[in-house]
Amino acid sequence: MSGIIDNVVDCEMKSFISDLQTLIRHPSVSAKKQGLVNCAKSVTDIMDKAGIKSELLYFDDVGLEDHSEHLIVPPIVYGEVKSKSNPQGKTILFYNHYDVQPEDPIELWDEDPFSGKVEGNCIFGRGSADDKGELITRIKAVEYYLKKTGDVPCNVKYIVEGEEEIGSIHIEQYLHKYKEKLRCDGVIWEFGYIDVSSRPIISLGMKGLLYVELIVKGPCRDAHSSLAVLIENPAWRLVRALNTLRDDKGKILVRDWYKEVRQFTPEELSILSRDSFDEHEFKKEYQIRTFVNNVGGIDAIKSLVGMTTCNIAGLTAGYTGEGAKTVLPAVATAKLDFRLVPNMTPEKQFSRLKDHLKEYGFGNDVEARLIHGEAAVRTPTTEPFVRQVEESANEIFGSSIISISSAGTGPMYPFVKILNVPCISIGSTYLFSRIHSPNEFARLDLLNKTTKCMGRIMEKFAKSR
Ligand SMILES: [Zn+2]
Secondary structure, X not given: OOOOOHHHHHHOHHHHHHHHHHHHOOOOEHHHOEOHHXXXXXXXXXXXXXXXXXXXXXXXHHHHHOOOOOOOOOOEEEEEEOOOXXXXXXXXXXXXXXXXXOOOOHHHOOXXXXXXXXXXXXXXXOOOOOOHXXXXXXXXXXHHHHXXXXXXXXXXXXXXXXXXXXXXXXXXXXXXXXXXXXXXXXXEOOOOEEOOOOOEEEEOEEEEEEEEEEEEEOOOOOEEHHHHHOOOOHHHHHHHHHHOOEOOOOOEOOOOOOOOXXXXXXXXXXXXXXXXXXXXXHHHHHOOOOOHHHOOOHHHXXXXXXXXXXXXXXXXXXXXXXXXXXXXXXXXXXXXXXEEOOOOOHHHHHHHHHHHHHHOOOOOOEEEEEEEEEOOEEOOOOOHHHHHHHHHHHHHHOOOEEEOOEEEEXXXXXXXXXXXXXXXXXXXXXXXXXXXXXXXXXXHHHHHHHHHHHHHHHHHHHHOO
C-alpha cells in the first residue's frame, strides 16, 4: 500500500540531496567549536523553506546578544508545525543534532570531507549519516506532507542541538529551560541503524555511563628507577587498586554495585529471545575467540543490552616511548568507564566506588574524579508508540528488528524524565556507514525509505489515542 507522501519522496530526491549537501558543506565540528552557528542558521533556512516555523533558542542572555561563532554554548534549532485538522491531537518531537565529529585523519578521505559528493547510491561527507542525513529525512517528511496535503497528520516539533558529538553537555539544561515549548507525546531519536539485510533496528533504550579518572601521585617528580627500593611507585598502587574492581569473569566487586539493577521484564525477555545477534560474525569482525566469561547465545545478547561494565579506557604512567628509559613515574592515571543499566544512577555508583577504594586502603592516595555521568533508560515494550513505529517500519522496509536497548549511551534519560514521554530510536543509518571515520557515507535508498517511514509514523501516531 502506497502512503500519502511516498511518490513525492521519489520525485523530489534531487532537491532532497541538494539540501543535504548544503548541510554537509558546513564543517560544524563541535569539538573545535567550528561553524556551529552558521550551520544552525542553515538548518532554520531549510526548515523555513519546508514550511516549518523555526527559530534559534539560546542557552543564556549572552547568546541572545551575541549571535557570532564565539558563543560558548551553541544554540538549539527549534522547529514547529501545528496540524490544522488535528491541533488538539498528539505532538511528535524529532530530536537530532547539527554538529559533527572532527574530519581527522583528513589524509584517509578519498574526497574533501565536506564535499557531499554523490556516487551511485551513496552520498559522502562528514555528517552525511551522523546526523545530517537523519535530520533531513525528518524535515523532508513534513515538507512533503505540507506540499501534498497542505497539512500534517499530527503536530510536529523539532529540537536540533549542536553538542551531541561532545556529550550533549547542555541538553538537560536546555530541556529544563524550554520544557513547556518542547511539550510532546513521543520522541523520535536522532538516529537508527539499518542492518545488512536492510532491516531497521528499532531501539527502545540506552545504557547510562559513569566516566571516572583515577589518579595516584608518587614522588614530587619522576625519579631514577634505582630508587624503587625506597619510593613507592604510583603505577603499582594504581594497578592494585584497579585489580580490586572487577574479577576475571567481568563481575564488578564494588559493594552494592548491582543493588538497583532491575531484572528484565517477561516482555523484554521474549524480545531478547528473538534477537538476531550473530555472535560468530561479531567474533570474526573483532578477531576474538571467546567472549568475557565465555558467554554465548541469549546470555551474550543479555550482556550486550542489559549488563553493567567496568572498562579501563586508558592507562598512563612513566615512559611509554621507544626503547628503554629507567624511570619511576611521579603520577599514574587511569580512565574508567562504567556502562550503567536501569535503575542505576551515576551519582550513587560513584560514591560506592569511592567507598570501595577507601575500604580497600586506597582512600588516601588514589583520587577518584567524576568526569561524566548519565543514567540509563528504556521505553517499555508495551508502549503503543512502539507498535506504531514497528508497523510503519514493516510497511516500508518489509521487516524490522526491535532491540530493548542500545549497548551505547546517549542523552535519552533526560528526554524521558523531563518531557515524560516514550522515546524511540529509528533511522536511516546503514550499520557500516563509517560514522566517525573517514569516508562516512549515507545510502540514498535508505534515506528515501526512512523519509517515507517518518511519514507513516506521523500518520499512525495521529490516529492513536
Ligand atoms: Zn556521532
